[in-house]
Amino acid sequence: MKVEKLTTKQLSIPYIDESKSDWTDQLGVQLYIKCDTDKVTGWGETLVGGGVVNSYRSVIENLIMKLISGETVQDVNVVTEKLEKSLFTAGLCGIANSAISGVDMALWDAHAKENAKPISDMIGGAKRGRIPVHATLPRYSSIDQLLIAVRNSINRGFTLIKLHQPPGMTIDSVREIRKKFGKEVGLAIDLNALYDVARGREFLRNIRRYEPEWVEEPLWPPNDYDSLGLLTKNTDVPIAVGENEYSVYGFKRIIEAGTSVIQPDISRVGGLRHFLEIIELAKSFKVNIAPHLGIHRSAISFAVTLQVAAARPEITTVEHCLATYPSDIFTGLGKAVNGEVDLPRGDGLGIQINENGFKGYKYHDRFRLLEFSDLQKPRGAA
Numbered sequence: 001m002k003v004e005k006l007t008t009k010q011l012s013i014p015y016i017d018e019s020k021s022d023w024t025d026q027l028g029v030q031l032y033i034k035c036d037t038d039k040v041t042g043w044g045e046t047l048v049g050g051g052v053v054n055s056y057r058s059v060i061e062n063l064i065m066k067l068i069s070g071e072t073v074q075d076v077n078v079v080t081e082k083l084e085k086s087l088f089t090a091g092l093c094g095i096a097n098s099a100i101s102g103v104d105m106a107l108w109d110a111h112a113k114e115n116a117k118p119i120s121d122m123i124g125g126a127k128r129g130r131i132p133v134h135a136t137l138p139r140y141s142s143i144d145q146l147l148i149a150v151r152n153s154i155n156r157g158f159t160l161i162k163l164h165q166p167p168g169m170t171i172d173s174v175r176e177i178r179k180k181f182g183k184e185v186g187l188a189i190d191l192n193a194l195y196d197v198a199r200g201r202e203f204l205r206n207i208r209r210y211e212p213e214w215v216e217e218p219l220w221p222p223n224d225y226d227s228l229g230l231l232t233k234n235t236d237v238p239i240a241v242g243e244n245e246y247s248v249y250g251f252k253r254i255i256e257a258g259t260s261v262i263q264p265d266i267s268r269v270g271g272l273r274h275f276l277e278i279i280e281l282a283k284s285f286k287v288n289i290a291p292h293l294g295i296h297r298s299a300i301s302f303a304v305t306l307q308v309a310a311a312r313p314e315i316t317t318v319e320h321c322l323a324t325y326p327s328d329i330f331t332g333l334g335k336a337v338n339g340e341v342d343l344p345r346g347d348g349l350g351i352q353i354n355e356n357g358f359k360g361y362k363y364h365d366r367f368r369l370l371e372f373s374d375l376q377k378p379r380g381a382a
C-alpha cells in the first residue's frame with residue numbers, strides 16, 4: 001500500500017456517565033493517528049500519559065511522518081522496525097514507543113482494509129466471536145456515586161469490574177460493594193503503583209477476605225522487579241502488572257517475578273507484532289493476559305485489542321470503559337452481555353470512525369494531572 005499522508009488528531013472526550021466521577025476532565029486527552037493511503041483510511045491511537053500530548057505529537061510529526069509519508073509499505077512490521085531503529089536512542093519506552101504503537105495501529109488498520117479483511121483475519125483468523133471484557137471504573141470519592149456505577153456496570157452486562165478508588169478509601173469501597181452486591185460482580189483493584197513491599201503486604205492481607213480477581217500495580221516504582229518478586233512470594237492474592245511495561249523483555253521479568261496476570265497495552269508496547277510476542281510469552285508461562293486500555297471513552301485501541309483477542313483466545317479479558325463510547329464518533333461496537341461483547345465485524349479495526357463527530361470534542365489545552373494517590377499530598381499542598 002502507498003501511504004499518502006499521516007496526520008494526528010487531538011480531541012478532548014470528557015468522561016461523562018450517570019455517576020459523577022472525580023476524573024471527568026482529566027480523562028479528556030485523546031491522540032489519534034490517521035493514515036491515508038491511495039485507497040483507504042486507517043486509524044490508530046496513542047495512550048497519552050501525564051497529559052503531555054504535544055510530546056507524543058512531536059515524535060510523530062517531526063520524525064515518523066517524514067520517514068513514512070509517500071512510502072510504499074509491503075510489510076507493516078518492517079516499517080515499525082525501521083521506526084524502532086530510528087528512535088531507540090530516545091528510549092524504546094514511554095513516549096517514543098507509544099508514538100510508534102499508534103502509527104503501527106493505523107498502518108495495520110489501513111493494510112487490513114486494503115485487503116478487505118478485519119485485523120483478526122490478518123493474524124490467523126478469529127477463533128471466537130465473543131470476547132470477555134471487564135468494566136473499568138474511574139475514581140469516585142463518593143461511595144454513593146461508586147455504588148451507582150457498580151449498579152450500572154451490572155445493568156450494562158458486565159460481570160467483572162475494576163476499581164480506581166482513592167487508596168485511602170479502597171478497603172471501605174470494596175467492603176461496601178460486597179455488602180450491597182455480594183458476589184454478583186467480580187472485583188479487581190487497581191492501586192496504580194502505590195506502596196512499598198511492607199505496605200503492599202499489609203494491603204493484601206486486608207483485601208484478601210474480599211476475594212479480589214486481582215490487585216493491580218501494588219508497588220512503586222512499577223518496574224522494581226525484585227520487590228515485586230518479594231510481594232508475590234508471600235501472598236495468594238493474584239497480582240496484575242504490565243500497563244507500564246514497554247518491551248517483551250520487561251514482560252518476561254514481571255512474569256518471572258511471580259505476576260499472575262499481565263496487562264500489555266497495544267497503544268504502548270510498540271505495535272501489533274510485539275503485542276503478539278508478549279501473548280506467546282505469557283502462554284508459555286501459563287499466566288493470564290488481561291490487556292490494559294485507558295479508562296477514557298475512546299474505542300480505537302479497544303477495537304484493535306478485540307481483534308487480537310478474537311484471534312488469540314489466550315486473552316482472558318479485555319478492559320472496557322464503563323461509560324458508553326461516543327456514538328457520534330464510533331459505530332459498530334456491541335453492548336456487553338454476560339461479561340462479553342461481540343467482535344465488531346467490519347474490516348480493519350472492525351468499527352467505523354466518523355471524523356465529523358470530532359467537531360463535538362474539540363481539544364482543550366489545559367493542565368491535566370491524573371493524580372492517583374490520596375495518601376501523600378505534594379509538598380506545600382493544603
Ligand SMILES: [Mg+2]
Nearest residue numbers: 190192216243
Ligand atoms: Mg491500571
